[in-house]
Amino acid sequence: xxxxxxxxxxTSVADPDRIRTVADSIARTIRRGNQxxxxxxxxxxxxxxxxxxxxxxxxxxxxxEMDMLITAGExxxxxxLCMALHDMGVDAESFTGSQAGFITDTxxxxxxxxxxxxxxxxxxxxRGRVPVVGGSQGVSTDHNVTFLGRGGTDTTAVALAHALxxxxxxxxxxxxxxxxxxxxxxxxxxxxxxxxxxxxxxMTANGCPKPAMRSVEYARTHGVDLHVRxxxxxxPGTLVTKEDDHMEHAIISAVVHDTDEAKVTxxxxxxxxxxxxxxxxxxxxxxxxxxxIVQNTSEHGKTDISFTVPRDAAETSxxxxxxxxxxxxxxxxxxxxxxxxxxxVGAGMKSNPGVAATVFETLAGAGINIEMISTSAIxxxxxxxxxxxxxxxxxxxxxxxxxxxxx
Amino acid sequence: xxxxxxxxxxTSVADPDRIRTVADSIARTIRRGNQxxxxxxxxxxxxxxxxxxxxxxxxxxxxxEMDMLITAGExxxxxxLCMALHDMGVDAESFTGSQAGFITDTxxxxxxxxxxxxxxxxxxxxRGRVPVVGGSQGVSTDHNVTFLGRGGTDTTAVALAHALxxxxxxxxxxxxxxxxxxxxxxxxxxxxxxxxxxxxxxMTANGCPKPAMRSVEYARTHGVDLHVRxxxxxxPGTLVTKEDDHMEHAIISAVVHDTDEAKVTxxxxxxxxxxxxxxxxxxxxxxxxxxxIVQNTSEHGKTDISFTVPRDAAETSxxxxxxxxxxxxxxxxxxxxxxxxxxxVGAGMKSNPGVAATVFETLAGAGINIEMISTSAIxxxxxxxxxxxxxxxxxxxxxxxxxxxxx
Numbered sequence: 001x002x003x004x005x006x007x008x009x010x011t012s013v014a015d016p017d018r019i020r021t022v023a024d025s026i027a028r029t030i031r032r033g034n035q036x037x038x039x040x041x042x043x044x045x046x047x048x049x050x051x052x053x054x055x056x057x058x059x060x061x062x063x064x065e066m067d068m069l070i071t072a073g074e075x076x077x078x079x080x081l082c083m084a085l086h087d088m089g090v091d092a093e094s095f096t097g098s099q100a101g102f103i104t105d106t107x108x109x110x111x112x113x114x115x116x117x118x119x120x121x122x123x124x125x126x127r128g129r130v131p132v133v134g135g136s137q138g139v140s141t142d143h144n145v146t147f148l149g150r151g152g153t154d155t156t157a158v159a160l161a162h163a164l165x166x167x168x169x170x171x172x173x174x175x176x177x178x179x180x181x182x183x184x185x186x187x188x189x190x191x192x193x194x195x196x197x198x199x200x201x202x203m204t205a206n207g208c209p210k211p212a213m214r215s216v217e218y219a220r221t222h223g224v225d226l227h228v229r230x231x232x233x234x235x236p237g238t239l240v241t242k243e244d245d246h247m248e249h250a251i252i253s254a255v256v257h258d259t260d261e262a263k264v265t266x267x268x269x270x271x272x273x274x275x276x277x278x279x280x281x282x283x284x285x286x287x288x289x290x291x292x293i294v295q296n297t298s299e300h301g302k303t304d305i306s307f308t309v310p311r312d313a314a315e316t317s318x319x320x321x322x323x324x325x326x327x328x329x330x331x332x333x334x335x336x337x338x339x340x341x342x343x344x345v346g347a348g349m350k351s352n353p354g355v356a357a358t359v360f361e362t363l364a365g366a367g368i369n370i371e372m373i374s375t376s377a378i379x380x381x382x383x384x385x386x387x388x389x390x391x392x393x394x395x396x397x398x399x400x401x402x403x404x405x406x407x
Numbered sequence: 408x409x410x411x412x413x414x415x416x417x418t419s420v421a422d423p424d425r426i427r428t429v430a431d432s433i434a435r436t437i438r439r440g441n442q443x444x445x446x447x448x449x450x451x452x453x454x455x456x457x458x459x460x461x462x463x464x465x466x467x468x469x470x471x472e473m474d475m476l477i478t479a480g481e482x483x484x485x486x487x488l489c490m491a492l493h494d495m496g497v498d499a500e501s502f503t504g505s506q507a508g509f510i511t512d513t514x515x516x517x518x519x520x521x522x523x524x525x526x527x528x529x530x531x532x533x534r535g536r537v538p539v540v541g542g543s544q545g546v547s548t549d550h551n552v553t554f555l556g557r558g559g560t561d562t563t564a565v566a567l568a569h570a571l572x573x574x575x576x577x578x579x580x581x582x583x584x585x586x587x588x589x590x591x592x593x594x595x596x597x598x599x600x601x602x603x604x605x606x607x608x609x610m611t612a613n614g615c616p617k618p619a620m621r622s623v624e625y626a627r628t629h630g631v632d633l634h635v636r637x638x639x640x641x642x643p644g645t646l647v648t649k650e651d652d653h654m655e656h657a658i659i660s661a662v663v664h665d666t667d668e669a670k671v672t673x674x675x676x677x678x679x680x681x682x683x684x685x686x687x688x689x690x691x692x693x694x695x696x697x698x699x700i701v702q703n704t705s706e707h708g709k710t711d712i713s714f715t716v717p718r719d720a721a722e723t724s725x726x727x728x729x730x731x732x733x734x735x736x737x738x739x740x741x742x743x744x745x746x747x748x749x750x751x752v753g754a755g756m757k758s759n760p761g762v763a764a765t766v767f768e769t770l771a772g773a774g775i776n777i778e779m780i781s782t783s784a785i786x787x788x789x790x791x792x793x794x795x796x797x798x799x800x801x802x803x804x805x806x807x808x809x810x811x812x813x814x
Binding site: 016019020050053054056057058059060061062064065066068069071072073075076078079080082083084086087092093094096099120143145 | 423426427457460461463464465466467468469471472473475476478479480482483485486487489490491493494499500501503506527550552
């Protein structure tokens with residue numbers, strides 16, 4: 001008998017039929033002799049609807065109240081899923097994040113889990129019940145309802161799996177696993193059978209939308225094995241585990257891309273110590289999540305600093321830099337929203353120094369200009385023009401021979 | 408400075424505009440120097456929508472899960488109302504029933520309040536906040552979310568007013584107060600300035616839909632003064648207080664009616680001790696709420712027993728009686744759904760023995776046949792044909808001169 005945590009996302013429970021289909025799958029898992037704990041997101045567009053309603057009602061929208069509002073969505077989904085399970089003879093019990101023991105910090109709308117006190121969940125399992133836990137929610141140390149942020153149900157599931165010592169955490173979603181590239185861009189992208197935490201983390205940090213990056217970090221830190229799979233086809237998906245020394249690594253596992261960023265360039269900055277620190281502290285103070293940073297070689301004591309930020313932070317970033325331009329002696333601040341980033345990710349890269357060169361040659365061969373470069377031990381990222389991103393992904397996917405083997 | 412509990416029903420907060428209008432009224436009450444605690448229902452049709460969704464998902468619909476589901480509605484309304492208040496510079500904080508300290512029994516979908524531990528609400532008031540509490544909800548002694556039933560927000564408000572020692576509990580609704588009769592039936596019905604708990608209790612028990620009877624009982628038991636008023640016109644409504652010996656009583660305060668009942672007649676029953684007990688125990692065991700009971704004089708050792716039940720319990724009641732007919736020796740069981748009940752209510756009735764006679768004469772004068780009669784110290788009720796109920800209400804309203812005085 002295994003203890004399985006199963007997470008179902010919003011599209012998986014979007015309507016009554018889907019809820020019954022998910023309940024049926026949970027019931028089958030139990031009949032095969034497993035114990036199951038479920039984490040579930042709000043139905044379909046419910047979270048979006050609640051957010052829109054908040055916008056219609058209020059300008060200020062304080063975080064404490066946003067969290068009280070948004071968590072109504074998962075509450076509804078957990079209760080309905082439990083009812084569907086009861087119809088199938090499965091004794092299920094819904095739990096809010098608070099009831100399930102998710103203690104968080106006091107950062108509303110994006111709270112961090114401090115501790116999972118899973119006593120009530122353990123007790124429910126001991127009584128033969130199937131606990132169904134509202135995703136992405138908890139209670140803060142000052143006793144207020146908190147929301148973990150969009151995509152937080154993945155994190156709820158992983159944290160539950162860790163707290164309960166589950167054998168596996170299954171993340172059911174609307175794609176059938178983790179692919180070598182986005183199948184909408186690369187039609188012959190291949191579903192991977194297995195990938196390491198490190199690789200998946202680089203992929204999710206560089207544009208692969210599912211599972212949520214934070215949940216992958218949590219799983220890596222606590223060694224929770226994941227199985228990313230589909231709640232539509234129910235076929236086996238992709239296992240995410242610790243890197244196995246005995247595994248043969250492909251040099252490159254995947255090509256991912258991100259089109260939701262903008263590039264800001266602050267040019268003609270005097271090359272003095274402390275200028276970059278002043279700039280990025282000011283951006284951090286505005287909660288702007290700066291990603292890639294490139295500083296070009298200084299010419300005549302002046303330098304250009306470029307960085308990428310989420311597209312929706314572009315305007316604020318420009319304003320912050322404009323405000324600092326005089327103080328730091330910058331000549332100009334420009335924002336470019338027509339960029340995109342392509343990244344190749346692979347654990348095998350560590351022992352293959354030629355990967356970056358292959359990436360640059362491949363892009364050059366396709367006539368694609370590289371505007372910024374950033375690398376990690378297992379990733380090479382390039383910023384290119386946005387209208388060339390799909391071609392960039394395709395040529396790199398081909399160059400590293402990631403496609404499905406033709407029969 | 409007064410401490411005011413204000414309750415807002417579902418129609419009062421049915422859309423973003425209504426929510427902002429309600430927030431504006433709360434803000435004015437505060438600016439006039441009062442402390443305010445708010446109890447709020449789910450928006451408009453939200454509860455109905457959740458109930459329909461449950462029906463679409465599940466056949467069994469266990470109570471624990473229904474309560475988890477339904478309470479999502481008030482959660483949403485409290486959070487949105489707090490946001491609107493923040494926009495107006497009012498520091499409001501939402502509370503679920505559980506957070507507000509509503510401890511209930513374990514009867515799901517219709518829980519009873521055992522205790523209100525209002526420490527967090529008191530603390531919020533001390534910090535200068537406006538607590539906004541989700542109506543009709545609590546947490547059971549075994550730590551599950553409970554729902555107090557439809558219309559439970561009135562009870563939440565009254566219980567809060569009692570626990571906090573509030574000066575007044577204002578029940579805002581979509582009518583402007585308590586009327587001498589239903590204005591849809593009697594166009595010249597008059598809004599009462601003041602009424603006693605006892606009278607309003609008889610009215611709500613006999614067809615007056617608002618406020619919820621249970622909340623009036625709670626207010627009477629604990630001496631919580633009520634002000635029933637409109638969240639649309641905002642004009643002063645009806646005060647509900649303890650009967651005041653110094654008040655001059657109108658003999659009759661109001662004429663109310665109820666068209667949601669059915670009459671069941673068990674005829675030809677042997678007039679033996681224990682027959683009625685057997686019958687009504689069997690109905691109680693099926694949770695059927697029997698109201699009026701009339702047993703006719705015995706002829707030749709046989710008697711007829713008639714009683715009224717809620718319309719939707721008519722079929723079950725007929726079945727229960729059919730099942731018992733042989734055992735108790737009844738000749739026939741008939742159900743009649745075409746009935747209605749008219750009641751005149753007034754505290755002054757106690758010292759005016761002629762009221763019942765006036766009721767019977769008035770109905771007879773209008774050619775309306777009386778099928779059943781029931782009285783209490785301050786009420787006379789008659790069951791009549793349903794197609795004559797509006798006329799019955801009108802002639803009684805006229806007979807007791809309850810109408811607005813013509814100028």
